[in-house]
Amino acid sequence: MSSSLHPMLNVAIRAARAAGAIINRAALDVEAVRISQKQVNDFVTEVDHASEEAVIDTLLTAYPGHGIHAEESGRTRGSAGSDHVWIIDPLDGTTNFIHGFPVYCVSIALAVKGRVEQAVVYDPTRNDLFTATRGRGAFLNERRIRVSKRTRLPEALVSTGFPFRKGDDFPTYLKMMGDVMQRTAGLRRPGAAALDLAYVAAGFTDGFFETGLKPWDVAAGSLLVTEAGGLMGNFTGETGDLLEQGECLAANPRVYAQLVQVLRKYSRFDSTPRTPGERREPISLKKTDESHDAA
Structure with missing residues (x-):
């Protein structure tokens, strides 16, 4: 120690x-x-x-x-x-x-x-x-870490989590992931949200998004990201109560702003007025006590 x-x-x-x-x-x-x-x-x-x-x-x-x-x-x-x-x-x-x-x-x-x-x-x-x-x-093995310096979403590597429980809104997830995949250099699903956030903090990935997360999924990672110079909030970009929102977006500041533009329409917190015919597709969260990335 x-x-x-x-x-x-x-x-x-x-x-x-x-x-x-x-x-x-x-x-x-x-x-x-x-x-x-x-x-x-x-x-x-x-x-x-x-x-x-x-x-x-x-x-x-x-x-x-x-x-x-x-x-x-x-x-x-x-x-x-x-x-x-x-x-x-x-x-x-x-x-x-x-x-x-x-x-x-x-x-x-x-x-x-x-x-x-x-x-x-x-x-x-x-x-x-x-x-x-x-x-x-923020530190990795006692070495100071910072979020990545990439500024353009088409160059960004982004991680996420996939739905895996009965009742999860899989069709909307597919639309959301399709929107991100077409606008980035790559989309990854490692399967451990806390580590995903640590990787954003270290600059190994440029951003991360997921819904259905619990406080133990995001608590440590949220501080790593912000102390490494990144931003973390929900899909509208609002920080609010990071532990209880269930909806998580983390990235370096420039990529964060661009991901908000892609993901905002999927947020259950989005109250932005819509033009006629424009659809809002919020992702439903299962009301369980389990972690979405407990898998």
Whole structure:
């Protein structure tokens, strides 16, 4: 741990690495991992639970008065009334993990009075550690990172998430992805939203968009992106409450503005007047407690 880092960030890093060690051990024999299904195409494993326990135990040992908001255990641990709440996804990209596809991560954020102040996204397969403290910048393995410098959407590489649950508005997703694909250099679907946001922060991709996301999907990534000089909000470009909107757009500032022009008509927050015959195609969000990228 670094003495120059905020002490709460150091604890989060220790928690993320403890979870990563559990994940890496399980990855050596992934076929032996017990898997259950929360709903169609939405899986949880014993590794999710074990890594979440490791994260929570590490955090509450250091800060027993803090609150917890975790994907698998919800708010059952920690202090319910605390201003300090740790938002945790112990294994973002579970479907990737159970197939041996090495794109998944641990995501930990600390929100103080509703605002994210500390962030860690840890990729155990690459030993990549993304960190941020509000006002101090974003880092990858202790090296300062910035969003990309690309200014034109046709040159941009953009990541997204696909719908995978029964009842998701797949036809509208196809239209939205078609609009983006025709205007960019490429569209990718890695399958772990927290890592997608970290990659925007590092400039590996130029933008990211998805709907149906939960606070644990975006909490850490939102601070990484903004501390790296990027913008994050909904499809109309408004920042608002990033943790609760469910609709996420992140990019460097120039690409962000251009993606808003493409995606605005799909936003459930868009109140822009329409010309006669112009269609607005909002994407419906499923009202579940699960992450859209829990897969």
